[in-house]
Amino acid sequence: MTKAYIGWRRQGDLVVTRLPEDTELTPDRSLDLVNHSPSGFEVGYRGSGPAQLACGLLLDHYDDTQVAREHYIAFRSRVISQLECNGPAACWYLTGEEIDAAMATITDDVVALPDGGGPSPTLPENWRTVTRPDRRVFQRADRDHYIVLGDGTDGWLAVLCSQGDRAYPAPLASRTVSDDGDVERAIRDLADESNGLIEPPEGEC
Numbered sequence: 001m002t003k004a005y006i007g008w009r010r011q012g013d014l015v016v017t018r019l020p021e022d023t024e025l026t027p028d029r030s031l032d033l034v035n036h037s038p039s040g041f042e043v044g045y046r047g048s049g050p051a052q053l054a055c056g057l058l059l060d061h062y063d064d065t066q067v068a069r070e071h072y073i074a075f076r077s078r079v080i081s082q083l084e085c086n087g088p089a090a091c092w093y094l095t096g097e098e099i100d101a102a103m104a105t106i107t108d109d110v111v112a113l114p115d116g117g118g119p120s121p122t123l124p125e126n127w128r129t130v131t132r133p134d135r136r137v138f139q140r141a142d143r144d145h146y147i148v149l150g151d152g153t154d155g156w157l158a159v160l161c162s163q164g165d166r167a168y169p170a171p172l173a174s175r176t177v178s179d180d181g182d183v184e185r186a187i188r189d190l191a192d193e194s195n196g197l198i199e200p201p202e203g204e205c
Contacts, residue, residue: 003096005057007043007085014041014085016053018060030056033069034144043083043092050080061099074106122184123191138187145172145194147187155179160190172197 004019016025031038034055041056042049054076059068079102085091123138127147130137136149146161155178159171173193175186 003061005061005094007041007083007092007094009085009091014043014049014053016041016056025056025060027052027056030059030068033059033065034072035142036144043080043085046077046081050076054080057094057099058103061096071103071106075102078102078106122188124195126195127191138191140191140194143194145197147190147194149183149187155181156183156186158183158186158190160194 007016036048037052041053055068055072083092126141130139138147149158158175160173177183177186
């Protein structure tokens with residue numbers, strides 16, 4: 001029997017089981033990559049529970065953290081958001097071949113990844129530089145927050161965003177900096193603002 005995943009309800013909560021081992025899939029492993037929904041998985045819409053399930057399924061199916069981290073948003077939007085589970089019986093069934101086929105259609109909507117370098121000396125330790133050819137981007141390592149620096153109307157525009165269905169669709173805060181202004185300070189302020197919105201795990205800066 002080939003690998004497959006089945007979703008069903010247990011006391012209202014979504015339970016996901018991997019076949020043929022009949023092993024329950026939990027959010028624990030995927031939470032080490034992205035922390036959208038510690039309370040559990042969900043399906044049927046583009047939200048935090050489906051995002052956690054998308055990451056968990058890709059991580060379990062491919063056993064590749066980079067594949068899961070890069071593509072879970074697009075996989076959530078194209079596959080997980082379309083699944084239904086509204087009753088107590090088995091609700092949906094997804095084969096490994098179906099996951100592979102869906103992933104073969106995903107060529108964009110890639111989540112920006114840290115470039116692997118050390119933290120910027122001007123930013124908190126839980127922030128990293130992201131390699132993108134068209135703009136300066138910084139990623140919060142422990143949450144899906146980003147700072148994007150680009151050209152503004154009268155200088156620079158730095159925007160704090162939360163990852164969504166595409167790159168940086170949900171602005172949380174912004175700073176406008178003149179051409180001769182302190183851009184690094186604006187980026188640091190936005191990083192501090194993000195850390196204030198969602199505190200990093202205990203023991204991290």
